[in-house]
Amino acid sequence: MEQTGKETGKKEERDRLKDLREMMTVYRMPLWERTRYVYLPALLGKLKK
């Protein structure tokens, strides 16, 4: 059960990152800003709602 919860959490995180990637593509955010504000925080688990 705990494992399932963890997997769901990971999927949610992946989906959130995918959504943000589309947002950044539409708004043409530079790579360094994507890294600074989204990719690095995602690695640190800061993107969670």
Add this chain to the structure above:
Amino acid sequence: MTIELEQVTKRFGGREILKDLTLDISTDTSYLITGESGSGKTTLLRILAGLEKPDEGRVRLLGDYKYTWLSCGVVFQNDRLIEYLSAVKNVSVIRKLTSDKAAREELEKLLQKDLLDCPVSELTAVQRRMVCLVRAFSVPADILLLDEPFTGMDERERNEAIAYIREHKGSTPLVIASADPTGLETFKTIRLG
């Protein structure tokens, strides 16, 4: 400038979401895309934003046009805000030229001052939609694409959001997908499904 959709068809999992859709989106015109849930409103906006390609048909840019891509101001169906950042930072981060000060001035038109510096994860659904709206209008856009921008809003909030849109759109073509046409009666309506 005109964006021409010619006999556009889009399928997902064998199901035709859009079928042979022909449509011209022109400067100075506002469009309301209506239809039931699943009728292809979001798909159409995603095609216009360049996030989906049609399975059949084509999308062309006509007129005097400098680039091969469109700069879009978008309100996504789900907010797509960076949760740990403030409302101000969510707006200023997408465009280097938008300073925090300019973002704050715009946000103050739709949100209380004391909400602007807390993480957007602490805002209500309606407040988050307002941040998305300001973000969409903060970029110099060739087209504005708003997917259900009034979700969860009461009449007063909706009127405020519509007034903000009308004040800021200028001559930029605007496409709003919304099941509810209230307040948007002057828009050219395209019904899907």
